[in-house]
Amino acid sequence: MGFTKEIINVFPERISTVLSNIPDKECNKIQEIRLRAKKPLMVVKNSEDYFLDDKGQITKSLKDAFIVEVFDIDKTIKRMSNYSLYSVDDEIRNGFITLVGGHRVGIVGRVVLDNNSIKTIRNISGINLRIAREIKGCSKEILKLAYKEGLKHTLIVSPPGCGKTTILRDIIRNISNGNDELNIKGYKVGVVDERGEIAACYYGVPQLDVGIRTDVIDSCPKVIGINLLLRSMGPEVIAVDEIGSLEDAKAIQDALKSGVKIIATAHGKDLDEVKNRIGIKEMLENKFFEVVIVLSKRQGPGTIDKIIYL
Amino acid sequence: MKFIGCILIIASTTTMGFYISYLLSEKVRQIQEIQYALQVLEGEIVYSSEPLYNALLLVSKKLREPLKSFFIDMSKDLKEFKADTVYEIFINLFEKYRDKIFLNKEEVEVLAKFFGELGTSDIEGQKKNFNVTIKRLELLEKQAEEKRRKNDKLIKYLGFSFGVIVVVILI
Numbered sequence: 358m359g360f361t362k363e364i365i366n367v368f369p370e371r372i373s374t375v376l377s378n379i380p381d382k383e384c385n386k387i388q389e390i391r392l393r394a395k396k397p398l399m400v401v402k403n404s405e406d407y408f409l410d411d412k413g414q415i416t417k418s419l420k421d422a423f424i425v426e427v428f429d430i431d432k433t434i435k436r437m438s439n440y441s442l443y444s445v446d447d448e449i450r451n452g453f454i455t456l457v458g459g460h461r462v463g464i465v466g467r468v469v470l471d472n473n474s475i476k477t478i479r480n481i482s483g484i485n486l487r488i489a490r491e492i493k494g495c496s497k498e499i500l501k502l503a504y505k506e507g508l509k510h511t512l513i514v515s516p517p518g519c520g521k522t523t524i525l526r527d528i529i530r531n532i533s534n535g536n537d538e539l540n541i542k543g544y545k546v547g548v549v550d551e552r553g554e555i556a557a558c559y560y561g562v563p564q565l566d567v568g569i570r571t572d573v574i575d576s577c578p579k580v581i582g583i584n585l586l587l588r589s590m591g592p593e594v595i596a597v598d599e600i601g602s603l604e605d606a607k608a609i610q611d612a613l614k615s616g617v618k619i620i621a622t623a624h625g626k627d628l629d630e631v632k633n634r635i636g637i638k639e640m641l642e643n644k645f646f647e648v649v650i651v652l653s654k655r656q657g658p659g660t661i662d663k664i665i666y667l
Numbered sequence: 668m669k670f671i672g673c674i675l676i677i678a679s680t681t682t683m684g685f686y687i688s689y690l691l692s693e694k695v696r697q698i699q700e701i702q703y704a705l706q707v708l709e710g711e712i713v714y715s716s717e718p719l720y721n722a723l724l725l726v727s728k729k730l731r732e733p734l735k736s737f738f739i740d741m742s743k744d745l746k747e748f749k750a751d752t753v754y755e756i757f758i759n760l761f762e763k764y765r766d767k768i769f770l771n772k773e774e775v776e777v778l779a780k781f782f783g784e785l786g787t788s789d790i791e792g793q794k795k796n797f798n799v800t801i802k803r804l805e806l807l808e809k810q811a812e813e814k815r816r817k818n819d820k821l822i823k824y825l826g827f828s829f830g831v832i833v834v835v836i837l838i
Contacts, residue, residue, distance in 0.1 A: 366748045432751040440745055440753045440786040441719040443712060443793050477789055560718075 363458040364390075364488065369432035372398065375423055378413025388518075392430055392484040397422035404518060404654065427482070434481050437462055447576065450475050451552070459489035459557025459564035489557055491565050495520065495659050496527035500539050502664055503648050508532065508544070508594065510613070510645060513622040514631050515652035520659035521622045522554045522598055524652065526565060528620060529555065529596050533568025544618075546571045547592030549582030555598055580608040587615055596620045606636040609645060619645070627651055628665060641667070669838070676837075677830035684826015691815040691822075694769040698808045700734055701778070702801055709797040712790075719753065719786050720745040733767040757782035777803045 365373045375398065376390070389401035397408045397419065407415045408422035416422070437454055438445045448454045452475075454462045466481035503509060511528075515521045535543030550556050550573050556563035558575040567573060572590045574582045579597050586592050595612050597605075600621045609619055625631035628649055632638050640646065646667060653662040704726050711722035720742045727738035737760065744756045757779060761768070770778070781800040785793070 369751045435752060435787065436748055438786070439718040439720060441712075441717075441722075442786055442788060443790045444716045444718045446716070446789050 361458060363456060364460060364486070367433060367437045367456060367486075369429055369436065372423075372425070372429055372433070375409055375411055375413050379409070379415065380413075383415055388488060390486040390488070392425045392433065394425065394427045394430055394482040396425060398425050404658075430481055430484060433484060434464070446477065448553075449478050451576075452478070453552070455553045455557055455559060455564075456486075457559050457564060459559070461487045461489065461554060461557070463487070489565060490523070491526065492520075492523055492659070493527065493530070493566070496524050496531060497539070498661060499524065499650055499664070500528065500531055500536070500541065502661075503650065504539070504541065508618045509647035510618055511620045512631075512637075512640075512646040512649045513620070513652065514625050514628060514649060515622075515662075516626055516654075517624065518658060519652045519654050521624075521652060524650075524659055525596060525598065525620065525622050526555050526567060529571060529594075530566055530568040532594060533571040543568075543570050544593040545591065546594045546596060547583075547586035547590050547617075548573045549577055549579050549586065549595065549597045550575050551577060551579050551582065552598060555596065580604045583608040583612050587612060587617065592617055594618045594620060598622050599624060600636060600640075601631075601634045602636045603639060604636070606639045606645070609640060610643075613645060621646075627662075673834045673838075676833050677827065680830030680833070681823070681827045684823045684829075687826070688815075688819050688822045690769055691811075691818065695808065695811045695815055697734065697768060697770070698774065698804060698811055700730060702804045702808065704730055704734060704738065705781075705797060705801055705804070709794070712793055713797075716790070733764060737761075737764050737768065752783070753785050753787075754779065754783040774804075774807050777807065 365377055368376060372392070379387070383402070386402045387400045388404070391399040391401070391406070399406050399408055400415065402415065407417060408419060410416050410421040411423045435442070437456060442449070445454050449464065452464060454464065456462060463485040464478060464481050465483040466478045468478055469476045503511065513521055513525060529546050529548060531539070532541055532544045533546045535541055546568060548555050548567060548571055550558065553576055556567045556573040556575070557565045558573060561575060563573050572586065572592065574585060577585070579600065583595060583597070586595060595617050598621070600609070600623055609621070612619055623631045623634070623637055625634070628651060632641060644667060649665040649667065651662040651665070653660050655662070707726045707729055708722055711717045711725055717725065723738045723742040723745070727735050727742065730738060741756060741760055744750070744760060745753070750756045750759065761775065777800060781796060784796040
């Protein structure tokens with residue numbers, strides 16, 4: 358199977374022809390597709406970048422590379438927004454759009470400011486499509502090791518691209534569905550998906566499988582989202598992505614007080630590095646988390662580096 | 668026999684006159700309906716941020732033929748990514764509806780411009796696009812209505828008189 362129709366469709370003809378010519382077995386390994394104005398069309402495969410020539414062959418040689426024009430990017434953005442840029446205003450302001458199927462599109466360009474916050478991004482010059490892949494069962498090892506004696510407040514730490522979010526999603530799915538094999542009953546899980554990466558909601562509906570007892574509040578700031586879930590949805594577990602600020606710490610503290618288990622992720626190479634972030638430092642010092650899982654890329658994304666019990 | 672022939676000729680030219688006058692009034696109705704459609708569409712876009720294909724589909728439910736099918740088809744083409752821009756999709760589709768939607772060049776241009784802007788900017792930009800287009804359409808509607816009012820009776824009479832003239836010549 359090559360790229361899904363959802364991915365091919367968002368590109369204008371010039372680019373979609375190239376992409377649909379990529380051999381099937383290569384497609385499955387591609388993690389990112391990158392468009393930059395007047396620069397070669399690139400794909401990231403096994404964490405390394407390659408060019409594409411106009412026949413869809415993956416190559417390392419720059420001189421054969423297919424060059425992306427400004428109008429290609431312009432057309433791509435229009436298609437990605439379903440020809441409705443106004444409907445993705447807020448998403449563009451945050452620098453990304455979510456596509457059907459949960460693929461994330463990062464965008465850069467010229468920023469228009471309004472009172473020090475981004476009003477919109479114009480003249481978009483770079484697009485990075487990150488292909489969402491669900492790897493079901495990738496958190497089995499972690500669940501087995503860390504949750505032997507029931508759920509714990511968990512912090513997952515890893516550098517970008519090591520499968521933090523994929524692992525978090527799989528944990529959510531497993532504890533939400535319940536897993537007899539691992540002796541996990543199904544819990545009510547609330548997910549605050551600020552950046553739309555966990556459940557990848559498309560007009561509110563999760564595009565990725567996050568389990569049957571999961572409530573997702575989409576593109577909501579963590580602090581507001583956690584409080585909202587606590588107030589209205591009665592979750593037993595709350596999962597959030599990429600925490601770090603002091604406000605996050607505060608919101609999580611509220612959740613802890615109400616007896617909810619927290620599963621969170623943070624950017625960082627290891628525990629010492631994330632400790633530099635003021636919010637996480639606060640949380641670790643106050644023993645918010647019971648277990649910290651450090652991931653790395655040593656044996657491919659999602660390698661468990663360390664499990665630290667605090 | 669002659670008498671029946673005369674009646675037939677007069678009847679057919681008169682019908683022709685009435686048909687042309689119907690076309691003129693239908694055209695006015697269509698322009699009015701387009702204005703109404705744009706107002707509903709504006710609501711869907713500005714207040715609910717519906718994506719275009721969905722907004723058009725919702726609007727189509729409140730319209731009569733042939734605009735109803737036009738909006739449904741447009742929504743479908745957008746959903747299937749038939750072209751790179753809304754403008755292209757509109758132009759291609761309008762070609763198919765040319766004999767059902769009675770707009771002249773100027774009126775089509777206004778719509779083409781409107782669809783060219785549709786969806787390419789934020790809400791503020793969209794609002795402006797709607798305002799400008801609706802104003803233009805109001806003007807065009809006035810012109811079409813004026814034309815219809817002036818020519819309506821004339822065309823009907825002309826149809827009838829033409830029939831009479833033909834009959835007189837033949838006899």
